[in-house]
Amino acid sequence: MTDAVAAAAPTTRATDGRLTTADGKPLKAALARAQARNKRRAFFLVVPLLLFVVVTFLVPIGQMLSMSVNNSAFYSWKDRDTGDTIPLMVDLRGWFNENEPGTEPDEAAYAALAAGLAHARDIKAIGQIGTRINYEVSGTRSLFTGTSRKAERMEPPYKEAILDADEEWADPEIWAAMRSASKAFTLDFYLAALDRTRDADGNIVKVDEERAVYILLFQRTFVLSALITLMTLILGFPIAHLLATLPLRHSNLLMILVLLPFWTSLLVRTTSWIVLLQSQGVVNDLWVASGLIDDGNRLQMIYNRTGTIIAMTHILLPFMVLPLYSVMRPIDPSYVRAARSLGATSWTAFRRVYLPQTVPGIGAGGLLVFILAVGYYITPALVGGSSGQLISNLIAFHMQKSLNWSLAAALASLLLGAVLLLYWLYDRLVGIDNLKLG
Amino acid sequence: MNAPAAKPFVEFDRVQKSYDGETLVVKDLNLQMPKGEFLTMLGPSGSGKTTCLMMLAGFETATHGEIKLDGKPINNIPPHKRGIGMVFQNYALFPHMTVAENLAFPLDVRGEPKSDREARVRMALDMVQMGAFGARRPAQLSGGQRQRVALARALVFEPELVLMDEPLGALDKQLREHMQFEIKHLHERLGITVVYVTHDQTEALTMSDRVAVFNDGRIQQLAPPDELYERPQNSFVAGFIGENNRLEGTVEAIEADKAVVRLKSGEIIDATPVNVTQVGQDTLVSIRPERVEFKPEYFDPGAHTIEAEVLEFIYMGDSFRTRMRVAGHDDFVMKCRNMLGQQRLEPGRKLQISWHPQDARALDPM
Ligand SMILES: Nc1ncnc2c1ncn2[C@@H]1O[C@H](COP(=O)(O)OP(=O)(O)OP(=O)(O)O)[C@@H](O)[C@H]1O
Numbered sequence: 001m002t003d004a005v006a007a008a009a010p011t012t013r014a015t016d017g018r019l020t021t022a023d024g025k026p027l028k029a030a031l032a033r034a035q036a037r038n039k040r041r042a043f044f045l046v047v048p049l050l051l052f053v054v055v056t057f058l059v060p061i062g063q064m065l066s067m068s069v070n071n072s073a074f075y076s077w078k079d080r081d082t083g084d085t086i087p088l089m090v091d092l093r094g095w096f097n098e099n100e101p102g103t104e105p106d107e108a109a110y111a112a113l114a115a116g117l118a119h120a121r122d123i124k125a126i127g128q129i130g131t132r133i134n135y136e137v138s139g140t141r142s143l144f145t146g147t148s149r150k151a152e153r154m155e156p157p158y159k160e161a162i163l164d165a166d167e168e169w170a171d172p173e174i175w176a177a178m179r180s181a182s183k184a185f186t187l188d189f190y191l192a193a194l195d196r197t198r199d200a201d202g203n204i205v206k207v208d209e210e211r212a213v214y215i216l217l218f219q220r221t222f223v224l225s226a227l228i229t230l231m232t233l234i235l236g237f238p239i240a241h242l243l244a245t246l247p248l249r250h251s252n253l254l255m256i257l258v259l260l261p262f263w264t265s266l267l268v269r270t271t272s273w274i275v276l277l278q279s280q281g282v283v284n285d286l287w288v289a290s291g292l293i294d295d296g297n298r299l300q301m302i303y304n305r306t307g308t309i310i311a312m313t314h315i316l317l318p319f320m321v322l323p324l325y326s327v328m329r330p331i332d333p334s335y336v337r338a339a340r341s342l343g344a345t346s347w348t349a350f351r352r353v354y355l356p357q358t359v360p361g362i363g364a365g366g367l368l369v370f371i372l373a374v375g376y377y378i379t380p381a382l383v384g385g386s387s388g389q390l391i392s393n394l395i396a397f398h399m400q401k402s403l404n405w406s407l408a409a410a411l412a413s414l415l416l417g418a419v420l421l422l423y424w425l426y427d428r429l430v431g432i433d434n435l436k437l438g
Numbered sequence: 439m440n441a442p443a444a445k446p447f448v449e450f451d452r453v454q455k456s457y458d459g460e461t462l463v464v465k466d467l468n469l470q471m472p473k474g475e476f477l478t479m480l481g482p483s484g485s486g487k488t489t490c491l492m493m494l495a496g497f498e499t500a501t502h503g504e505i506k507l508d509g510k511p512i513n514n515i516p517p518h519k520r521g522i523g524m525v526f527q528n529y530a531l532f533p534h535m536t537v538a539e540n541l542a543f544p545l546d547v548r549g550e551p552k553s554d555r556e557a558r559v560r561m562a563l564d565m566v567q568m569g570a571f572g573a574r575r576p577a578q579l580s581g582g583q584r585q586r587v588a589l590a591r592a593l594v595f596e597p598e599l600v601l602m603d604e605p606l607g608a609l610d611k612q613l614r615e616h617m618q619f620e621i622k623h624l625h626e627r628l629g630i631t632v633v634y635v636t637h638d639q640t641e642a643l644t645m646s647d648r649v650a651v652f653n654d655g656r657i658q659q660l661a662p663p664d665e666l667y668e669r670p671q672n673s674f675v676a677g678f679i680g681e682n683n684r685l686e687g688t689v690e691a692i693e694a695d696k697a698v699v700r701l702k703s704g705e706i707i708d709a710t711p712v713n714v715t716q717v718g719q720d721t722l723v724s725i726r727p728e729r730v731e732f733k734p735e736y737f738d739p740g741a742h743t744i745e746a747e748v749l750e751f752i753y754m755g756d757s758f759r760t761r762m763r764v765a766g767h768d769d770f771v772m773k774c775r776n777m778l779g780q781q782r783l784e785p786g787r788k789l790q791i792s793w794h795p796q797d798a799r800a801l802d803p804m
């Protein structure tokens with residue numbers, strides 16, 4: 001009899017009022033245990049992806065961020081053979097710690113400098129130190145290598161000996177640069193990325209007019225990206241609408257045309273733009289032949305900003321069309337019909353009824369295209385000339401040519417920050433849940 | 439027959455419509471509606487009802503023929519100038535606007551001043567008892583509430599003609615009946631002209647001044663509900679509206695208002711000729727279950743009787759349904775009112791049944 005009851009009602013109410021299973025365990029705990037196994041199993045399935053994302057996405061971004069504040073070039077050296085890390089300029093860093101910024105370097109400071117230079121030369125680290133200070137005060141690399149050659153044989157008083165070797169050591173800017181390079185972490189690369197630097201007293205000032213490039217490039221990158229986004233929207237909206245409203249038979253063909261750029265190599269597409277747009281290219285030839293322009297005034301449409309805009313608009317167009325299409329497809333034509341029957345002209349019906357319903361697609365497409373454009377590298381490099389270069393081209397320059405990785409990382413971090421800021425703004429203005437990618 | 443008023447408000451004149459150039463979806467549609475009428479288009483799925491509404495509202499163009507609104511050809515008037523309120527099958531409430539904004543839309547695009555707008559929106563919402571829901575979005579409403587909002591939106595700008603495309607299709611029975619009542623009530627109160635589409639025949643019969651039965655792109659019969667039910671003009675209408683017993687046979691003799699029909703199984707019955715004219719023609723006789731009599735005292739003197747065997751007796755509360763075998767058909771149904779002393783026929787019993795010749799209609803065979 002009791003067995004039958006237990007079987008029929010496997011849950012019973014314990015004395016404290018909570019539900020329990022037939023054998024008296026709390027029901028909630030039993031449920032959690034039963035679900036835990038499923039959760040664990042599901043988690044194992046996503047572990048590879050999780051690892052992949054961590055290794056290929058989070059770790060590099062973390063490294064980039066740490067690289068952008070990394071200051072170790074001045075005070076530590078990694079031995080190539082043994083792999084040991086050897087501290088540099090130990091005494092000088094000690095002196096900087098004990099003395100306020102702006103203190104006139106005394107004999108002790110010069111002694112520490114001489115010892116540091118001699119040691120650095122000894123272990124072949126002097127080039128790295130010189131390069132580091134050269135970022136802040138240009139033309140100082142040879143100062144370090146030159147003086148270090150004599151440092152070993154120097155006798156006290158070191159101040160005289162060093163100034164004897166090179167007058168330039170008296171320049172307070174160099175001392176300010178060395179002081180800031182001895183700190184564990186630095187924001188100097190960010191300052192440099194924003195066309196700022198420190199003067200001898202450690203105040204942040206603008207760099208000279210002719211050396212200020214980064215802010216200009218950031219501005220150009222954002223303005224061009226916004227322009228390209230707008231162009232893809234203007235060009236993509238009617239196509240997406242057509243795709244969404246045509247009968248399936250025709251829209252499939254159109255869809256293939258839209259996706260065609262995806263199936264062609266980026267390089268092929270970019271070079272074909274060169275063929276089309278160069279001054280002896282197809283477009284110019286056509287215009288000259290049709291008498292629109294005369295042969296002497298062929299338009300320069302490539303290797304400049306125009307080329308960057310045209311080629312990137314073309315390449316990024318599908319990223320606008322697809323989100324728009326996926327938002328437009330399910331919009332029932334009866335909405336516009338209803339608006340029309342209620343007395344709206346076709347323009348009003350579009351503006352007040354159709355357009356608002358496509359906002360999630362416009363937002364998604366716009367954000368996607370803008371973010372891609374802001375970081376685009378290959379196309380501006382190929383067709384941008386000098387006026388069509390974007391910030392990513394400069395990042396690549398610092399990665400590959402000038403080898404100032406920290407500055408490259410700072411620039412990239414700023415770009416990342418700007419994109420995140422944009423994302424936040426979008427969330428505030430439109431709402432992130434109002435985003436439909438597909 | 440209801441003669442249309444001298445000047446019809448809505449007129450379809452020999453209208454044809456084809457979407458693909460191969461098949462005619464609407465074939466030769468002629469229809470005249472006086473102002474203030476409630477006309478229902480009733481018909482099976484795919485018979486062209488929505489297409490007719492869309493042509494009237496201006497979202498499809500007629501392939502041939504002319505549609506006139508208030509005497510003027512409609513083809514040259516763009517949809518937003520026709521002043522036709524429309525309730526769509528799927529409501530088509532704008533999802534990004536609140537209920538009040540949806541209702542204000544037609545007033546707004548007409549440039550009504552803001553103060554008038556608010557007052558009229560409130561009135562329209564109160565009319566459908568949705569006054570408390572102005573601030574909600576359509577997604578936050580139930581089906582019936584959306585329906586009412588759609589109705590209020592189609593009426594708020596006081597159109598003279600309102601088209602409703604299966605507006606109650608998605609509602610449960612109770613709500614549907616309630617809304618039928620409300621729509622009918624609004625029609626009477628506002629004096630608007632309504633074209634209503636449905637494939638629910640009860641809805642059509644209870645609400646309409648006239649019903650147009652559609653099939654195969656044609657109006658099969660256009661008549662007031664009672665006439666449609668009691669005097670169907672062809673076998674499609676007879677079969678589509680209400681329950682009906684069908685007996686096949688050939689015309690044996692024919693007079694002005696009476697035909698004698700010999701059924702396939704040999705029995706002779708009386709009927710009213712509707713669209714049979716000659717002796718020897720095949721015909722299909724249609725009799726409503728409630729017009730079949732089994733008590734000899736109610737038989738029409740001189741009418742033929744026919745033998746029936748009771749197969750099943752079904753108690754329906756307000757009525758009894760008796761299924762019998764008549765002239766070889768197992769599905770002949772007789773319906774009697776459940777009244778004091780009404781006889782319950784037990785299965786297996788054999789008896790004679792008859793009907794008034796007026797209630798049996800000899801129609802064209804399908
Ligand atoms: N846009 C269109 N293109 C091609 N054929 C169509 C189109 N719209 C409707 N049809 C066809 O026209 C015929 C009539 O359609 P319609 O929508 O008028 O039927 P209906 O009577 O409203 O049916 P329902 O009761 O199912 O709503 C159908 O055969 C349908 O397939």
Ligand SMILES: [Mg+2]
Nearest residue numbers: 487488489603
């Ligand atoms: Mg329909």
